[in-house]
Amino acid sequence: MPSSVAREREPVFWLMMTGSLRTEVRTHCHLEMLARRHIDEVVRIHLQSFPSFFLSFLGSRFLREFYSSFLVDPTGVGYVVIDDDGKVVGAVVGPVDPRGYFQRLLKHRWWAFCVASIGAVLRRPTIIPRLWQALFYRGESPGGAGRALLSSIAVAPAAQGCGAGRLLVQAWLAEAWRRGASGAYLTTDTEANEAVNRFYCGLGWALETSYVTREGRRMNRYIFDFPPLPKNSG
Numbered sequence: 001m002p003s004s005v006a007r008e009r010e011p012v013f014w015l016m017m018t019g020s021l022r023t024e025v026r027t028h029c030h031l032e033m034l035a036r037r038h039i040d041e042v043v044r045i046h047l048q049s050f051p052s053f054f055l056s057f058l059g060s061r062f063l064r065e066f067y068s069s070f071l072v073d074p075t076g077v078g079y080v081v082i083d084d085d086g087k088v089v090g091a092v093v094g095p096v097d098p099r100g101y102f103q104r105l106l107k108h109r110w111w112a113f114c115v116a117s118i119g120a121v122l123r124r125p126t127i128i129p130r131l132w133q134a135l136f137y138r139g140e141s142p143g144g145a146g147r148a149l150l151s152s153i154a155v156a157p158a159a160q161g162c163g164a165g166r167l168l169v170q171a172w173l174a175e176a177w178r179r180g181a182s183g184a185y186l187t188t189d190t191e192a193n194e195a196v197n198r199f200y201c202g203l204g205w206a207l208e209t210s211y212v213t214r215e216g217r218r219m220n221r222y223i224f225d226f227p228p229l230p231k232n233s234g
């Protein structure tokens with residue numbers, strides 16, 4: 001997106017967020033763009049926040065590849081929240097262009113993900129189809145072109161409820177919008193996941209649909225629409 005358009009978009013974004021935008025965190029934390037030096041801590045938080053999830057089962061090496069892919073891909077967007085001691089307490093990642101991101105991942109990094117998941121496959125060979133899906137399935141994307149995908153967000157258990165999650169989502173949305181996305185989407189479990197569903201609803205995401213995965217997992221898909229560009233923005 002040309003920078004003149006990005007500038008045009010800025011006031012619209014803040015207007016859109018009026019009423020829900022809060023930039024402070026209720027502890028002393030600040031936001032930074034995801035960088036290579038954060039990856040190990042982000043992986044640790046992921047493992048703490050999603051103890052029994054499939055990506056955690058694949059292990060820290062796999063997760064390192066996963067989070068690093070958002071640094072390498074030109075459409076990757078990632079942020080971390082850092083506390084007073086300089087420790088990462090939360091992270092969000094996702095591509096502005098999910099289709100391009102997954103195509104590039106498949107083309108350039110498939111081998112790195114294979115190597116990173118060898119341990120998990122040896123422990124449980126039946127995971128191979130699920131592994132493929134975890135890697136290259138971007139969730140059914142909603143209708144309408146140009147939506148960014150919020151792939152993962154996690155806040156360390158001890159730091160949850162302090163505003164870090166809100167800050168991460170809003171920063172990620174603002175950057176996706178700045179880079180020209182028309183909106184965003186994400187998927188999350190429907191069942192036994194009320195707090196997370198309430199979290200997204202409270203941040204202005206709208207439940208678009210629910211569906212059941214091949215493994216029988218009931219999922220909710222949320223969308224967030226950005227306002228159209230002002231007419232004079234070109």
Ligand SMILES: CC(C)(COP(=O)(O)OP(=O)(O)OC[C@H]1O[C@@H](n2cnc3c(N)ncnc32)[C@H](O)[C@@H]1OP(=O)(O)O)[C@@H](O)C(=O)NCCC(=O)NCCS
Pocket residue numbers: 049050153154155156159160161162163164165166167187188189194195196198199202
């Ligand atoms: C979901 C998650 C990212 C939220 O981050 P967080 O830092 O705890 O959330 P925040 O403190 O920024 O809360 C933001 C808003 O959501 C609400 N919220 C957060 N957790 C909530 C809960 N358990 N129940 C109800 N509301 C909740 C807060 O009340 C807050 O609203 P407010 O700002 O109007 O007070 C975090 O809890 C987490 O990492 N969970 C485990 C991993 C996970 O499930 N990730 C999402 C997968 S799709």
